[in-house]
Amino acid sequence: MLAASISQIEYKDKWVRAIILPLMLSLQLYLDYSEDFWDWKLAYCIGADILTAILVWELIRTVVLLLDRYYPWQNGFLKRLLLQLLITVPVCLVLIIGITWTTYTFIVTPHDPNLWLYFYKIDLPVIVILLCMLNFIYVSLYFYRFHEQQSITLPSILTDLTEQKHVRKPKTETNRLMIKSGKKELILDMSEVAGAFVTDGICWVVTTEGKKLVVDCSLDYLEEALKTGNFFRANRQLILSRMLVKSIHSDTYGKIKVVLKEGSGVSGEIFVSRTKAAEFRKWIKVDIAFQG
Template identity: 30%
Template sequence: MEKSNENQSAYYPDISIFLILIPFISAINYHLTYANIKFNGFLILTFTIDTVTGYIAWFFTRKLILYLDIKLPYSKGIIKRLGIQLPATTVLGLFIISFLTELTSFIAKGEGAPLDFYTIDLIIIGIWFFFINAIYLGLYYYNQWKKTEQKIAREEKLKAGGFIVKVGKKDMKLDFDNLAGFFIDTDYTVAQDANGKKFYLDDSLEKVENRLPGDTFFRLNRKYILHRNMISGFKRIENGKILVLLHKNELFPSNITVSRTKAPSFKRWFRPNL
C-alpha cells in the first residue's frame, strides 16, 4: 500500500521528447516541401515559424489527449479510445496548423497560403500525427508496465521486511501472513494476529496502511484494514455500497460495509485477474 508518485504524467517524458522532436519534424517537412534549400535568412525565418507552429499544434493535441484520459480512459476500451483520439487529434492539429499558416501568409504577403500547402504539406503533416499518437500510446503502456514492476518490487520488499511492532522495550517483527488485520479501538490503532493477540500501535491507520503490501491487505473503511484470508466474499447493497463478508471468526464482525466510492477498488483488489 505504499504510495507511488501519482503526480507524474502517464506519458512521461513526453514533453522533453517533443521539445526535441518537433524541430526535427520541421526539418524533415522542410526538406520534403522545398525544392531549392539555401541557408539564408529566409530558411531561418520559415523554419522557425514552422517549428513554433508545430509546438502550438502539439500543445493543444496533448491537451486533447489528456482530456480523453478523463472522459474516455484506455481501460474502457483501447479500440474505442483510438477510434476517437486518432481522428480528433489529427483534425485539431491540422486545423491549428492551417489557421496559423493562413494567418502568417496573410500578414507576410497579404494573401492566403498557396494551394500546394493543402495538397502536399497537410498530407505529410497528417501522417506525422499518426506518428505522434503512436508515441503517446507507447509511452502510456510503457509507464503502466513500469508502475506495475515498481509496485511488485515494493510489495516484495514490504513482505520481506514484515510488520514491526513495539512490545515493551522490544521491537518485534510480525509475519504478514499471521496478521488478521488492523482496526481502531477508541483512540488506538490495533494490530490483530490470527491467534487473537493484539498489539497497540503508535501510528494512525493511514500510516499503517502505507506499511502494508497492497495485494494482501485492503482498507475497507476508516476503522478496518483486513488480510485477504479473512474475507470470503461480498454482496451488493443499496446506493452502490457493498457488504464485505468475512470467514467465521471471533476477531472481527461477520460483515463490514464498504462505501460506494471505495467499492470499485475493493472489487478490483478482491478479483485481481478479472
C-alpha cells in the first residue's frame, strides 16, 4: 500500500506552469523577435510559439505520469532519468522542428537560409537546455511530493493499522463465541468456555468439560472476545475463568501463586505478577478464600 501510494505521486504543478511557462516564452520572444512593427505573420509566429510551448509542456508531463506508473523511480534513479530524457527530448524536438518547418515554409519567407541557420545555431541549443530543465523540474517536484506525501501517508497508514488491530475482534453474539478451528467455525456458549492458553505457538481454548480445541487466532484476539468479566488475562500464555482456579497463595515480591483445578485441561500452578495482583484480587473477589 505504501509503495503504491508513493509511486502514484500527484503533481501539484499549476503554480509552476504559471511561473515558468511565461518566463520561457519571454526568453524565446527576446531571442527570436526584434521587429518593432506588428503584422499578421509576426502574430502567427508568436501564437505558434505559445502553442508549441504549451504542447511541449503537456507532452513532457504526460510522459512523466506514464513513466511514474510503468517505470517508477524505485526501479533506479539513473535508469529512470535517462529513459525520461531519451523519450521527452527527441519527441519534443520532432514536434518543435515540425511546427517550425511549417511556419518557415508557408508563413515566413521560405528562401531565407539565415532562418534555419539561426534556428540550429541559437534556438536549438536553447530549446534542448529548456527541455532538460522541464524534466528536472518534474524530477524535483516528484521528490518534493514524495517526501511530503510520505510524511502524511506513513503516519496515516500506521494509525489505520493500529485502529484495525483494536477494532478487529472475534465474532461474538450475545453469550456466544465464534472461533475458527481449521476449516470449521466453532460456536461456543460463553458458559462452555473455561479459558485459553498458548503453548509452542499454538493457541488452545479449554471448555468446561476439559476439552482442548486448537484455534486459528492469537490469545490477544481471544482476550477481546472474552471481556465479559468472567475471564482474566493472567499472563502472556493464559486466560482463565474462576472455575479453573482451585486456590491462590501470596508469593514473594507481591506476586500471587494460582493453583488450577486438576482435570480442567489446564492443571498445575501459574503466577500472577505484582503489577496484576491487585486487579486479580478484585476479579476473584470472594469466590475463593485467600490464603496468606
